[in-house]
Amino acid sequence: MSLIEAAFSLASTSTSLSLRLCRNSTKRIGDIEDGIEIDTIHKNKKKKHQSLLRRFKTKTGLFVTDITSTEWCEKQKELYLVYGKPKASEAMKAGSARHALLEQEVITKVDIIIRSAEEHWALKMINFIHGTNQLFLDGLTRELPLIGFANDVCVVGVIDELRLKTGTVTLVETKTRSQNNLPSEPQQRNGRLQLMCYKYLWDKLLAHPFPTQHFIQLFSLNPDYLLSQEIRELAIQAGAPIQT
Structure with a gap:
């Protein structure tokens, strides 16, 4: 999958x-x-x-929010995985709306049909390329997808905002509140943990080559899979003229 090398040069066996x-x-x-x-x-x-x-998590990888929600309450996280998350509260809906509004200020979304796991991961990597290009050119990007590894476990996250100024990258995490007061210390600690995870993944991508073969084997991907024309055109726009 040549897109993997293109993406990160910038910065289990299936069962039957x-x-x-x-x-x-x-x-x-x-x-x-x-x-x-x-x-x-x-x-x-x-x-x-x-x-x-x-x-x-064998098909999706471990989300950064899986880590932070486990730190918040292990049993609650287990129940969410086993029985599904409860219906979104008004505060959660307000938070999602706020994130969407911030994203729209700097990003134009397009709808793409995904036909396979290969295209699912390809779009994440293309969005990563677009986001890093925007960061270097404009000094700001939002909702940047991030894929990395921690102790051979694939960890996936989305950074709310990155700012680049005088050679320094700043990671920003946006939190909404239902009440007009500062978050409690446990909530602040949880937010710091989330940023620490993002920084770990970001630093590791910059310091070490992405383990392409391990990634392909982990999710049983076909490295020669021909991506759709739409996705290839998006890759070209991002500066990565690839086929697979």
Whole structure:
């Protein structure tokens, strides 16, 4: 995937359902449907003993917000992963609206149809290239996607804002409040942790080559996958004329 090298020069094996016949001491199970059912039960039991990272994040990577929400409350994060997040509150909706407004001030969005995991990750990397170009040219970019590794775990984040002035990059995290007062110390600590994660990923991208082969193998990607014409045109606009 030549786009990976283009992107970062700027700055588990897939599973399939096993169809097998199961035996025990008293009965032979010959129906394929029965074999699938028992095999699925065994897999579900095994899955419950796996880490939350392996159970829920093998296709997406670990989000920076996964780290910060775990620091805030481990059990709450576990329940969100297992049962899904609750309905967004008014404060959460206001925060999302504020972020969208700030993004619109410096970024023009276009709708792209994504056909595969390869194109999903390709768009993230193209947006990273566009964002870093904007940072170097204008001194400011927002909603910059970031992909990196920590102890061989893929970590993904979106930096609210980066500012470049006199050779120094400043990371900015925007937080909205439902009340007109300063956040508590635990909330401030959680915000600092989020910025620390972003800085770690940013510094590592600048200091070390991106582990392309490890990334491809981790998400079972095809490095020769031909990207759609729309995505290739976006890559050209970003200064990365690639095909895969």
